[in-house]
Amino acid sequence: MKTPFKQRLKANKIYRVAEAFFLGNASYTQLNLTAAAGKRQNTSMPSDVVKHQASMMSAQTLESWKTAVMLATDPDNPDKQNLHLLYENQKTDNHLESTIETRIAKTQQSPFKLVGKTSKERDEEAEKLFKTLWFQEFIKLVIEYKFDGTKLIEVFKTNEEGILTEVTEIKQPFFNAKKGIILKEPGQTTGEDYRFGPLSTYYIQIGKDYKDLGTRALIAPIILAKKLGLGSWLDFIEKYGVPPLFVTTDREDDERLLELFEMATNFKSNNFMIGRGNEKFEIPNISSTNSQEAFDGLIKRADNEVSKRILGGTGLTDEKGFVGSVEIQFELAQFRFTSDKLLVRNVVNEKLIPLLVKLSPAYSSLANFDFEWDDEDEMTIDKLIKIIQALGGYFDFDPQQIEQITGLKILGIKDSSSGTATAKPEPVASKKKVVT
Template sequence: MANSEVSDKELVTHQLEATFATSKKSVQEYVREIERRCRFQSSYRHLQNGTILDDRSRLIDIYEACVQQDAHLRGVLETLFSQIVGERFMMAKQNEKGKYAKDIAATRKIQTTEFLKIIHGIAESKLYGYTGLEFYVDPKKEHGGLTVNYVERRNILADQNRIVRRQGIWMPHWNFDDPKYADNYVLINSGDLGLFSAVAPLILAKKFTFANYVNFSHTYGQPIIHGKTESENTVDRKRMANDIAGAAQNKVIVTGLNDEVDIKTFTMSNSEHVFTGLISIVDKDVSNLILGSESMAGATQSYVGATRAHENIFRDRIEVYRDYIELVMNESIIPRLVKLGYLPSGLEFKYAKRIEMSDEDRIRLFQNLTASWEMDPETIEQEFGVKVKRQLNVMTGVPGATSSCGSSGEYGHRRLTDEEYYRRYGHARETTNFLRERE
């Protein structure tokens, strides 16, 4: 049972107290949190519940610091989320043949910003290790009145299935399995520390490397203005140095007849190669870990074949994320929304099984399909936003068109068009002397 009562007007998420510390994180702090996790896993099964806590609040601080302060990681996450939201999912019912029929009314209910929070939360459970969600439904509001809140991760003891009011303190707490809260609260636990456990040390090392790189650039990256004078007098040399220093403001410098002023710049040194190499290695590993491909995160490949191979890996990885979201939705989320009266029963959350491809590949596919099949104008308008009418290449009597029956020639073979015949044989169809025709 829960150790603290919650009124209908006051949500659990409004009572939580947590401390945020996402600045000046180091690899040493990450190592300490991993050691803390190891101690918990080694002992909590042998101790009374509450003796030792699965407190990952400091680890969450490190995770959030990496997301907030690393632009590349943030871009990778935006790429990931762009592939799991949008008009890709629906509420559907499976028929006797195993095909899914879309429920338009229920699908419209899940095409809301509140429902997108659920999808984001499920995906983030793979990254952070766990996510806590809070649901409330007010039928009087528009779009079904669904409200979704994230339970602060610093107040969640994931492996102990608890929400604590104060970060790191066992009492008071709420149990996710308590019947009083089971319909409104759900814990999505991936069972480990999440993908960020491998990303965090790389980002922290990159941050340290980048800081050293900036200091190195300030010291050795600035050009040096070199002045030469024939005078051996120290006063003349100082005067020339002052004139050179003031030339940046005055834009004018006067020198002697044989004096020289030139600018010396440093070439890229081995040290600079080390800094840039470490940064690129970290970015590559982060992209490969989360997306399965560095090219999908913006990196360029040396040849087309490598890019296509990376695209296939990327699509497979996104498919794994979608399958995970579908399973969690249908096992944990949809049944709760049905109990709360937000969705009708008997429906499943489903991603549309369509091929993800580039615009160029999509155009090529439609060209191949329209050459042999009659396409519905609504399909083309939905895909490209272009309104079309009759399809000319399936109508008989049109020059250069393909016959709609597809087997107008002998033995059921498709008859070549005049244009295709000329391209293949080099002369027009039914020409007696094609050599004279070429002349």
């Protein structure tokens, strides 16, 4: 029996009303997830279903490093679980992490701008979309690729207005860049396709598909040698830090030997001992200067090697340095900072902005802009004063404009001959617009 036309029309109207209600109250994250689920069987994002494991701070050796690199570069099925453990172990080295954070922080605090692709005009409203916590995290992850190797970033979670709230890193053991899949467990050979599947619009891969292990893999032997030196130094302190006590006696009876043994055991708490006859109690003077220099020298050499690799020199991390040498090494480090900024700019323009435009209508306007770093020198009060001093002998400045820029109230103009101040002159009307 066919449904009458009016009943079908009424049912369709009710469906459209219900559809509009649910779509209107759903967040963009839910809508995106529903859209992705329409093309795949799983209704959860891979980052929500990966089986994370507790962090294991296991000791690493040169053999561990060799094994980790071998597994990570397996041509058939690369496995970066061991490499990830090696890198996590490196993060306990304060000097290494400090130099890496210096590279990241330099780019994070650099001013940026969004300029129109055709007009080349700056848009401060569009820039507010990137003045967020998630963008700071995004910059960090992009630069970390140089040290950790290939990165995979999930850009998906939004609020009700369609504004991105966070970015998620898929850790190295949980994705296979060569196959382009996300793994539920490390070492698996199958997983969710993030490169060509329905999820491809939510993921950004930074780095190559194969053998892109990052700088940490190259400096691992230096860090392991440093850790060995620190461990050996601790063993030396534990063994020789407190001088030993030598007891000499001519008694051979067990009773007296047991008494001396007990006296020596309790010497630290008693601070004195009483002997008999020819018994002697001696604390030798053990000098550890040469041993200390050996351990400390190894650690300093390792730190210097790390600084050279990451910052281009040791001048920015050493306590002492010559002015000329430090300036040259800062210039070398500046090259690296500029390289980091170029990497971030290209990733934002080529990958992040197109993804955001597809992710939510809130970012649709970004399609008309390019991300650029604002490298123009900021006009400070000191620079302004120097300009006025240099040009003041040739030109007259508008006092009102000087007040506006400096915030200093000008009450009058001093006569250089008498030292007295005259009333501030009224500004001359001009048709030209003053640009501050």
